[in-house]
Amino acid sequence: MFHAMKKHGTARRLALLTAATTGAVLLTTGPAAAHVEVEADNAQALAENVKLTFVAESESADAGITELRVVLPKGIASADVAYDKGPEGWKFTARDDGYVIKGPAVKAGEDAEHSVVVKQLPDAKELAFKTLQTYSDGRIDRWIELAEPSGDGHGNEAPVLELKAAAPGAKPASPSPSETQPASPSPTPTETEPESSxxxxxxxxxxxxxxxxxxxxxxxxxxxxxxxxxxxxxxxxxxxxx
CATH class of the missing domain: 1.20.5 (Single alpha-helices involved in coiled-coils or other helix-helix interfaces)
Structure with a gap:
């Protein structure tokens, strides 16, 4: 009887160990958890001079992040985005559809964080910032997928900033003088020409x-x-x- 109880206890421990091992394998073979996140100091529609902070998590233990290309959502022009800060030595360059920030590779395995200031957020419920994340070995992580209405993701979702409703009375900022100033009229031709011409x-x-x-x-x-x-x-x- 003693031997039977001992045998039963051993089998039970083996079963528990097998279950734990299987769970660990499933966790390690699942989709990568790394991604890019964005947050704001004032995540509200039509808010002005808002600082956005992006954190690009590393998925490589051997190569460091060297570049981030961010595609701005509709309602935010690249001319309305100013660079705040980022990894040491990185430079900011505006593009037609957004901006690029790049420089010396951060330490392998470390995240890359940077921030920009937006002149005004658009009147929307959420903003998606599609991002391409490049490593020193040439690898590129494309965080560009948009979540499905059902809530199901694709594993490479773009960072999304959810916005509160606009404050009462908030309005879109006035266009810059260069946008509203009409073009200089062309000189009016003279009605008659000199007789000597x-x-x-x-x-x-x-x-x-x-x-x-x-x-x-x-x-x-x-x-x-x-x-x-x-x-x-x-x-x-x-x-x-x-």
């Missing part, structure tokens, strides 16, 4: 049958000379007949 001379030439004013004066003088000569000849002939 080539165009005026050409126009006068066309109106006078293709001859210039000087030509017409010469013709007039020639006509007068011919007429005068004819009159003189007529008078002389009349005198000779008398």
């Amino acid at each position: 080539p165009a005026a001379q050409a126009e006068a030439k066309e109106d006078d049958g293709g001859l210039s004013t000087g030509a017409w004066i010469g013709i007039g003088a020639a006509v007068l000379i011919v007429a005068g000569g004819a009159a003189y000849a007529v008078r002389r002939r009349a005198g000779a007949q008398q």
